[in-house]
Amino acid sequence: MSSIDAEHVDYDGEPEAERCAMRVLLELITAPWTLHILLILTDEGPTRFGALRRKVEGISSRVLTVRLRSLEARGLLSRSVSSSKPPEVTYYPTPRLHDMRVFMQQLRDLSLKWHHEDHPNPT
Amino acid sequence: MSSIDAEHVDYDGEPEAERCAMRVLLELITAPWTLHILLILTDEGPTRFGALRRKVEGISSRVLTVRLRSLEARGLLSRSVSSSKPPEVTYYPTPRLHDMRVFMQQLRDLSLKWHHEDHPNPT
DNA sequence: CCGAATCCACCACGATACTG
DNA sequence: CAGTATCGTGGTGGATTCGG
Numbered sequence: 001m002s003s004i005d006a007e008h009v010d011y012d013g014e015p016e017a018e019r020c021a022m023r024v025l026l027e028l029i030t031a032p033w034t035l036h037i038l039l040i041l042t043d044e045g046p047t048r049f050g051a052l053r054r055k056v057e058g059i060s061s062r063v064l065t066v067r068l069r070s071l072e073a074r075g076l077l078s079r080s081v082s083s084s085k086p087p088e089v090t091y092y093p094t095p096r097l098h099d100m101r102v103f104m105q106q107l108r109d110l111s112l113k114w115h116h117e118d119h120p121n122p123t
Numbered sequence: 124m125s126s127i128d129a130e131h132v133d134y135d136g137e138p139e140a141e142r143c144a145m146r147v148l149l150e151l152i153t154a155p156w157t158l159h160i161l162l163i164l165t166d167e168g169p170t171r172f173g174a175l176r177r178k179v180e181g182i183s184s185r186v187l188t189v190r191l192r193s194l195e196a197r198g199l200l201s202r203s204v205s206s207s208k209p210p211e212v213t214y215y216p217t218p219r220l221h222d223m224r225v226f227m228q229q230l231r232d233l234s235l236k237w238h239h240e241d242h243p244n245p246t
Numbered sequence: 247c248c249g250a251a252t253c254c255a256c257c258a259c260g261a262t263a264c265t266g
Numbered sequence: 267c268a269g270t271a272t273c274g275t276g277g278t279g280g281a282t283t284c285g286g
Contacts, residue, residue: 021234022227025154032259035146043276049268060260065269075237087266096237104145104235110226111144114198114219155279172248175249183280188249210286 028074033067033119040100041077046092076100151197156182157190157226164200165224169215199223 028034036056040047047055053064068091071077077095082088151157159179163170169176176187191214196201198219205211 011275016199022230023153023239025230025234025237026149026158030146030149033173033220053268060262062261062271066258068254075241081268085137085266087269087273098126103229106226106229108145110222111148113222114148115144118198176248183282184249185251186279187280189279204248208286210249212248 010105028070028076031070033063034071037064037067037071038076038100038104041091041093042097046090049089049091049108052091061063140215147204151193151199154190154193156202157194160187160190160194161199161220161223161227164214164216172212172214175214207246 029038033056036059037052039063041050049061049064049068052068053059053061056064068077068079068111072079072091075094076093078092080090080092082090124179146232152161154179156179159182160175171189172187175191176182179187191200191202193204195214197215200220201215201217203213203215205213
């Protein structure tokens, strides 16, 4: 992500905002664990922090927090705090996450197609 | 990319190969400059190394080479060397790049939609 | 002209320990 | 339970230099 600024240079008068939005979106997705997190939310619905941490096996709470914050900032999930004791924070899917799912489905189809091309399965 | 291995853990019995393929694809795309490179190839067709370097303003030859190699390895472009003097290396789009284009179009639509949601444009 | 090799600097991840 | 704080480390991008 170090050179994202360098890509802010205008490119042939193209609307740079769009391309930037693409980059941001892609980088959000490819950040480690995010796919896991998003899939869990779409598959299992609202999930609490601890549960998330358990399901995304191996992630540290620090990184999980960072990811969740980023995803929240981009509207892919929402965060709800219940100020009880002990604290209870739940993360919810959003409409935008549903858009995401469609997109990921297409991505999956594509990568699957290529995978089969690369590794033909002789019957 | 440091934790990609950590994600190799099987996830609920899902075929991990597919998810891995997705990751590889996504990481390929999000690597800096790749979007630039791919767009240029799709828009302008076969392009030589030097031209590519000029169009992708700011990229170093080292990184450009690395990116091109990766993209070639994944079949997104092909490389043709003309052993003349001076040497002439041209990079060509591939069918797979065309698949890519469809996918990127959808991605663009999505990010554009979100962009408009985030920044409503009052007329 | 195309690209390989080297060196450096940065930063994101991971582990650990600690609060409200 | 749900994070924040701090430190150490490896992987990558960038600049530069050299070679065919």
